[in-house]
Amino acid sequence: MSNRALLTMFVIVHLSLYFYIYPVKMIEATSTGHWEPIIVGFLIELCCVWVYAKGLSAFPGKDIVDICKMVAGNWMARLLLIPLLAFLFLNSNITHSYEMESVSILLLPNTPTYFILFLYVIPLYIAWKGYGAISRGGILLFICVLPLVVFSLISAMSNFDFDNIFPLYNTHLSFFKRPMFYSAFFAHAGFLFLGMVKLRHKLPMRYVIPILGILFIFALSSVYVPMLIFGQESIIYFRYPNVLTSDTVDSEWVVFDWLPTFFVIAMIAISMIETAVTFWMMATLMEKLFLKKKRGIAVLIVGVLSYIFSCYLDNIDTLEKFTLVRTYLCFYSIIGIPLAVILMSLRYRRNPA
Secondary structure (H helix, E strand, C coil): CHHHHHHHHHHHHHHCCCCHHHHHHHHHHCCCCCCHHHHHHHHHHHHHHHHHHHHHHHCCCCCCHHCCCCCHHHHHHHHHHHHHHHHHHHHHHHHHHHHHHHHHHCCCCCHHHHHHHHHHHHHHHHHHHHHHHHHHHHHHHHHHHHHHHHHHHHHHHHHHHHHHHHCCCCCCCCHHHCCHHHHHHHHHCHHHHHHHHHCCCCCCHHHHHHHHHHHHHHHHHHHHHHHHCCCCCCHHHCCHHHHHCCCCCCCCCCCCHHHHHHHHHHHHHHHHHHHHHHHHHHHHHHHHCCCCCCCCHHHHHHHHHHHHHHHHCCCHHHHHHHHHHHHHHEEEEEEEHHHHHHHHHHHHHHCCC
């Protein structure tokens, strides 16, 4: 796979995580200087990606399951990767429950949630076809819907009140004391798929750094665009700030009758690609760790469990019960897995098979 296609998927997987829960967490984490926790998160992710890419470069053509089995053995591979599997499962279902709720509220208000959740069939089928199908279809869809997301953000600029940006910085960095800051790190876990695509060449950081810079702008926009319109005092009470932002655009000059509908459709399309990647990762982990060459069964298990669990997550209070568990699993996955891979690469380089 070319670096261009890989980095495009890198953008897609991250972008789908920025416009629902992430801005809410950032706004709850601090009332001033929101750019500070955002940039801290991206700097940490940059370090994690560097460590991960450095470790993976020692094992060209192998994914993290192959690496763990080769260096540490089957049981240690399971011990290391089961928490990653649990994180992917929790993160996918919690994140997309918010998205499905927005579909229920804005597009299909009279449709039961358990019917809307059948949308999971689309990414599940693509995941069964494999990463190649996800990449080809995902990149094409992304090119089509990204302009709608960018248009929604830019069109809201006419309603900005730049006084809402102040105070511009938080000298005490108080967000480090807020659990919401740490719970927002799920948005920085998108790079984990790099360990599953069997990189044959080292991923150059000179390409990754500009991509993270672009993603930083989108993350910043997801927080500051609604805040510059509504202000900190009001936005703290919003569940979907970016959807409400697109609703403030004057419809007289916008070609669409109701811009939030198109924004939600665009974000659901992007999230379908990210969900397909996550389903593919979970199915691959299950297949290689527990089910030998039974990919169909692994995909079916992932789909059924995701559907049942998503039906259980029927309200925000239920979602919040799993936030703490997801946060611990998230930090294990984005920090522990890259460290484990680079340590195994050092061991392998000293004692190659």
